[in-house]
Amino acid sequence: MAAVETSPASYYDGAAMGSEMSVIRQAKLGDARAIGRIEVETWRSTYAGMLPDRVLLGMSEQRQTASWAGFLRHRSGDVYVAEAEGGKLLGFGNCGPQRDPAFGFGGEVYTLYVSTDAQGAGLGRHLLLALFARLLHCGHRSAMIWVVRANPARFFYERLGGKLALHRPIPLGGQAVDAAGYGWSDLRAVIEREARSRAGF
Ligand SMILES: CC(C)(COP(=O)(O)OP(=O)(O)OC[C@H]1O[C@@H](n2cnc3c(N)ncnc32)[C@H](O)[C@@H]1OP(=O)(O)O)[C@@H](O)C(=O)NCCC(=O)NCCS
Numbered sequence: 291m292a293a294v295e296t297s298p299a300s301y302y303d304g305a306a307m308g309s310e311m312s313v314i315r316q317a318k319l320g321d322a323r324a325i326g327r328i329e330v331e332t333w334r335s336t337y338a339g340m341l342p343d344r345v346l347l348g349m350s351e352q353r354q355t356a357s358w359a360g361f362l363r364h365r366s367g368d369v370y371v372a373e374a375e376g377g378k379l380l381g382f383g384n385c386g387p388q389r390d391p392a393f394g395f396g397g398e399v400y401t402l403y404v405s406t407d408a409q410g411a412g413l414g415r416h417l418l419l420a421l422f423a424r425l426l427h428c429g430h431r432s433a434m435i436w437v438v439r440a441n442p443a444r445f446f447y448e449r450l451g452g453k454l455a456l457h458r459p460i461p462l463g464g465q466a467v468d469a470a471g472y473g474w475s476d477l478r479a480v481i482e483r484e485a486r487s488r489a490g491f
Contacts, residue, residue, distance in 0.1 A: 319359060385399045421433075439457065440468070
């Protein structure tokens with residue numbers, strides 16, 4: 291059996307994949323504008339009918355850019371982006387310690403968004419694994435993520451081995467929205483399993 295590279299710190303940084311050779315890498319301060327643009331675009335397409343129109347229409351790329359610039363200034367290591375050949379960003383996600391330790395998972399994936407025209411090509415999977423690798427590197431062996439209950443993205447998390455842990459309202463766009471919490475109790479095992487499947491054994 292061939293050896294599998296499972297070093298969590300380095301496994302995904304700079305990894306290229308897909309016919310268009312997208313790259314998953316840690317974000318830089320200069321990515322804030324592209325991240326803000328993708329966030330507004332994907333919120334509007336994903337949450338139409340789930341969040342009030344006034345919330346979605348009221349979003350501003352400028353405000354989101356400023357907010358991401360603030361996060362990146364302090365924690366750029368916790369943000370990963372998918373970058374197409376030529377430099378266009380196609381998706382992003384961020385992570386860190388679980389915001390409510392009562393749930394028993396060490397880490398949390400706070401956001402994960404892939405541009406609508408780039409969805410379904412494997413970028414979400416690679417971004418999620420990069421965030422898991424980052425969490426492991428920071429000492430978190432388990433993680434969870436909140437997803438709006440009506441969002442079909444929860445099937446993506448199930449596909450990636452997430453187990454439905456609980457339901458509860460979360461604040462989103464300034465209001466409480468019914469959400470599902472998915473958990474992974476062993477991030478290293480997820481990364482190893484995906485690495486083996488990528489290597490074809
Ligand atoms: C959810 C999201 C991050 C997934 O990323 P993606 O790049 O589209 O997904 P991938 O191509 O990596 O899919 C990985 C696997 O999950 C499956 N999958 C992806 N989305 C799915 C869905 N909505 N329902 C069922 N399966 C899904 C894919 O078919 C693929 O399966 P495979 O292992 O058989 O190949 C992306 O679609 C997205 O940003 N959606 C809109 C925003 C959103 O809802 N974000 C999550 C907020 S919590």
